[in-house]
Amino acid sequence: MFDQFGLLPIDVALGVVATWLMLGIAGLLLQNNRLATQIIFPAGAVCSLALALAGVGGLSETSVAILPLGLPDLPFHLRMDALSSFFLILLGSASIGISLFSVGYFRNMANDTVALLTLEYHVFMAAMALVFMADDAYLFMVSWESMALSSYFLVTTNHEQPEVRRAGFLYLLIAHVGAIAILMSFGVMQGGHGDYTFNTMRHTHLSSFWASATFLLALFGFGAKAGILPMHAWLPEAHPAAPSPVSAMMSGIMLKTAIYGILRVSFDLLDAQMWWWGVLALALGLITALFGVFFAAVQVDMKRLLAYSSIENIGIILVGIGLTLIFHNFQKDALAALALTATLYHALNHAFMKSLLFLGTGSILHATGERQLGKLGGLIHTMPKLALLMLVGALAIAGLPPLNGFVSEWLLLQAFLLSPGLPHAYLNMLVPIAAAALVLAAALSGYVMVKFYGIIFLGQPREEKLLHVHDAGIWERIGMLCMVVACFVLGLFPTFIILQIDFVTEMLVHHSLGGSALKHGWLLLTPIQAERASYGPLILFFIIVAGGVITSLTVKKYYHGRLRRGPAWDCGYPEQTSRMQDTAEGFGQPIRKIFEWFMGVVKQVPTPFDTHPHFHSETHDRLWNLFYEPIKQLNEIIGIQVGKLQHGRIHIYLLYSFVTLLALLAFIQ
């Protein structure tokens, strides 16, 4: 689409990256100028738009570029094929809204903080863009770690709070260990002849053992970034700690870089897959999804809740990848294409829905200064515009028609339903169970979202100060509006989106839905055939709207329209206060009761004789004790033991070198 300017998509993308970097530096230099941020962030948003367009251009035509940087015999290779372009679109389109929102959000922060934020924020985006475009292991790792680093500094923006520091540390540590694992997987794939371009990796053939090792390393490494169990521990810590636009960016976009990595390695770089990889991914994904949604249901901090919901969605995406792997291995390419489409679609959806919600929490945080659900409530009266925007987000992420969350889940379920006929009997058994678990997770996310939205916006304000808070500012609303629009477009016009995704599926599994998806016009989404499955979100939407409108009109017409306002029914108990509403803990209580065995619940129940009865109950992540604590302690123990070697006594030291000498001499004898 840029041909008329003689530009390749990748040139545009690189231009955007460069501009971002320059904007960041400008932000750092102009730090005493208030206006700077007001200009820089919108400019960044414009770049995002350009990037998205470049991505659209890049879907159909692969373009490459080589920058004379990096290692002497390994300049930076960049490549923009369908997969990269798709994720670049994701990055570009989702970051528009976030950048616009940030203009308003960083409005009243200290100058130097904003300056640093501006730099880190734009470097972060640039790094992510480079991750998607990198075509050699070195550039990939460099941008990957730069991404981790910049996001780390973003997370620790207000580092005065110890828990923020802890969160940042945990995040960077897990990210770094993951990065080393990824690096090793590249080490295997480069196949000896120190050439690290992806192109060589594509053509090196690995034995099944080494291929599996690579896949496992990559899954571990990228999983650490995506928050797949059991490497999820950083996620619910880091997301709440970060400023909201950053949380949105991390949860909405950065997690997808890991998805991109898994897809890139397992479908593009590795020449052959094994079916059990798929099963592994499927199982991990399901566990992650269920874990995430269970814990989301019992959270009392709104950003933590969203963080856990991100874990759930990543799980769902991973399930999709697993299915794709399985189908692809049994040469069921149509199904593989369907599953992959669902996966990518959900990744795209999640980018918008989750960013929207995180941005919303940001506005709430600004207005009320509260993150605890237990101290919010009734905001729909004081922040009506925000409430409306957030309602869309909540419904979308709850996977309800006709919004976008439903489309991807629908596609994924179709993939499950059409799966029978795999050569493995056990797989055939496993698939419906997996589908059941997936549906359970999806249904629970509805529960979570009702809790989230209801507790924050509905009911009566639980605190005095909530009565006079201001609604979200204009910039913030514009930012969120972009997201809302995206949610609707993705929800109502799936066929067009799928046509774009087809380029990716064509590239990865050599098959696409394109033909069948559009057979029955753009109104009906028919992945295989109309008889087997079809879904017309637009029709659905219109029927519901029409139904509602008709009803209300008729009612209006024949009803006298008399209406009285009165107090809520107090059930014969006059002293009802807003504190008697259901709390977040209360709302999560049934889930906690059902899954108590699964999560470590610490309760403090008052005795009947307490003068100041106080009920307290918190839910802990058991995996922390099962998985992280032992490692920590082992490390401690070894540390102590090794420390003993540094004994302080010179004779002992002499003895060391003496023994070493004798040992070596004896060895060469």
Added chain:
Amino acid sequence: MNIPFTAQIINMCAAVLLLIAFAMLSQRRILSLINLFAMQGLVLSLSTAVVAYSSNQTHLYYSAGLTLLLKVLLLPWILHLLIRKLNIKWDVETMFNIPTIMLIGLALVVFAFNLAAPISQMAGTITKSTLGIAMASVLLSFLMMITRSKAVPQVVGFLAMENGLFFAATSATYGMPMVVELGIALDVLVGMFILGIFFFQIRVAFDSLDLKHMEKLKED
């Protein structure tokens, strides 16, 4: 059995060196330790001179003279000076009891000989078997440094080790190039001075030369 007389002398010296090394290992009194060290130097320079004579390598004479000057006169004198200044003539207590150390030393000698055996076969010099002894005396002085708990004996052990090295240099090969030997000698000398300064500093800091005070720096 027709080894030339000079070679016999050198082997003799080697044997004496080893003997002295053992004597130092077992020596309790610090003064006699230093005397033994001086004696070792004497034997060393003697053997160097003999090698020089037998292989008429002139530069070895210099080296012998250097050794005599440095290791027999200068260093022992400095050491004497030091212990007089620091008045430390006390007995040297070792970390383990002497017989054990002797046994270990014996084992070391055997080990060193085995190690050197294949090499000394190819030695071009008239003194084949001395390399093993040199190595043995190096290891013995190492052992001595490990087992002595005071600063001065440790340093003496250090110097004795250098003697062993010199003996290796002269006997196995006809001495290192002159420039190298000079450099080594210079280092040893400077090192000795610095050590001397150190003894005083240690005295000031810990008012004792016992190394057990110097175990503060460690992981805890």
Added chain:
Amino acid sequence: MEIFWVLGIPLLGGFVMAALGTHRLAPELNSAMSFGTLLAAVGLTVRVISSGSFSVWDEQFFVDAFNVFLVALTAFVGFTSSLFSRPYMRIEQHHGKLSVNMLRLYYSMYQLFSFTMLLALLTNNMGILWVAMEAATLTTVLLVSLYRTPASIEAAWKYFILCGVGLAQALFGTILLYFAAEKILGAGGTALLWTHLNAVKTQLEPTVLSLAFVFLLVGYGTKVGLAPLHNWLPDAHAEGPTPVSAVLSGLLLNVALYAVVRSKVLVDGALGSHFAGNFMMGFGLLSVVMAAFFLTRQKDVKRMFAYSSIEHMGLMTFAFGMGGPVATFAGMLHMTVHSLTKSAIFFAVGHAAQTSGTQLMDGIRGLLKTSPTLGWGLALGTLAILGMPPFGVFTSEFLILTTAMHAYPWTMPFLLTALGVAFAAIFGRVQMMVFGETTGERLPHPPALIPVFVHLILVLLLGLYIPPYLAAWYRQATALIG
């Protein structure tokens, strides 16, 4: 001729500073001397790049790509460290830790120390190499014990005895080398010249050389700080003045490793096997792992970074041990970036310790608040040394790890564990020092942060772009040492 200046200026400087060390402008003079050395080194480098390697003074001195790049590095870091030590030492004096005479000793020894290192690098004679190493030990011993505190004296003593004994082993190794060489090259001067040895290395007697290598490795390895011979290193780094810690970590260890590599070339050549390489890999791996676990329980900041130096020297030794174009290239790159980064870190740490009046990490808090530049310097330096892109340390680690992953997969678990543990240990503490509320107060003299950022910027550039001439230079060196 450049060689004359490269060696002459610092040697002269030693005596000049001994004479004028008490003068008010002594620090500036010191820096000037180092700067002169740097200029001469640059000249030498340019000449080598343009006209290839050469040797002078009947081959006693020899310059090739391998050592000239170390010479340039040594001169550069020596200069920046002297810049740093100017304010640092003034502040120490202001805090009453140092007397004027101590300062004189410091400056004079500083110059002599850089002389000995340059001599060790430039000489062609394995014997002189040993002499220079020993001399370097002696000078640094005086530097480490500069404060005359019990702790510093203890550290210096251990340093002296351990390295002295170690080097004695190295001397024995050298003798054995000579012993093997004189049969081919004949007795006398030329038999210890590395160039000659390298020429005939295939004819040298394998058994002798293997024996010699053991002694050389143990000897110079002690100086490199390979586990389990490393014990002197943390003490010496922690107790000496910070500029000394910087040059110890940044330069001296490199020089020692240089000696090991030179010997490795000969030995592997003679044995026609990977004998020496395997030894080095083993020691390197052991050092990396042990250092990582030492790191987990550190309290003293300089001690911690000393252990990190052990880790990185281990990594380099491992890389050189693996050999092959990529690994050797990576090893040399790692030498460069490690010296730059680690010295930068020590600069920052030094001032950090001065602001908060303690070297204990629990006492250092909120550097970003006390002095933002200092805080950022430390934070970025630490991230760089931990192998975070886009800093250059990552580049070399990338090459080393990927090569190892392919050539020796079994080393991976160790390296992965070690790097992870080290990251957790170091970063966790540095974060505590950098972030949060501050406890420090302002410094009497403005801190020298230009060196810190100059180094970091260089490392950053090396991470993103290795200039072609530098690359060509590394490649020549790689070709030399295989």
Added chain:
Amino acid sequence: MTYTALFFQLLQNALVLLVAPLLLGWINQCRALLQNRTGAGVLQPYRNLIKLFFKDAVLAENASPLFRATPYILFACMWLAAALVPVLATDLPLSPAVDVIALVGIFALARVFISLAAMDIGTAFGSMGARREMLVGFLAEPALLMVLFTASTISQSTSLITIVETLAHKQFVLYPSMTFAGVAFVMVLLAENARIPVDNPATHLELTMIHEAMILEYSARHLALVEWASALKLLAYMTIGFALFMPWGIAESGDWKAVPLALLLLFIKLMAGGAGLALMETLSAKMRIFRVPEFMGTAFLLAVLGLLTHFLLEMPA
């Protein structure tokens, strides 16, 4: 799409609207008879609706627009759901837009909205009801989907029309899996439509109420719409049940003559089903709220079991 099809669509839209309250009335009447009461007659629901439509609406002070919009959304959703299930004939032009999964989605949408509305006023009852509704829902929804999946794996399709056509008009096969699915479906139906043993539609002052607790604040037209919507929901569920388990008699697309028969059969089925439901409600007792998860869990497991049996016994291996 043909005009006949359009006609059928409109016909069904109107039909479900009219029939829904009647079904409710019939069930209540049966219950009354079974409990030896005379009962209010089958037309009572109509009277209630009319009454409610002529009352003055009372709205809580802090009721938000969401609260007022919900009844319409609810009504629209349920109407749509009921209108899309093939009851008379299988050529419904709008049916392709919504397959079984979307159908469940619509139910979920309605559920979410009514729960939000219940939380809107901020009374203890409302939010408690909402919580319980969602609790029931997140277990009922998967169970229902599993039931539908069993049918759709049999018919290789998720579109209701194809399912019906396969089950009704292809050669007759016995599907063991459908028995599991049937039981599960009935349990889900009871739970979703707030019937005993999960909830009691006939009470207001128990702490165990779910549905009634949510709509406690609604009055007049809003209440009317909500009630009508739940009647429609019941009808929709029943017709889904018929479509899955006794689809016989539903006319194939385009044959007119079958339609009157289909209509007749539909009424018979509805009467039978209603009576059965009433019988079940009379025989069983309301269970404690924390038994509900177990109840729904059982339904869920049964449904999954059904799907598995299908793979075990009915897959052409």
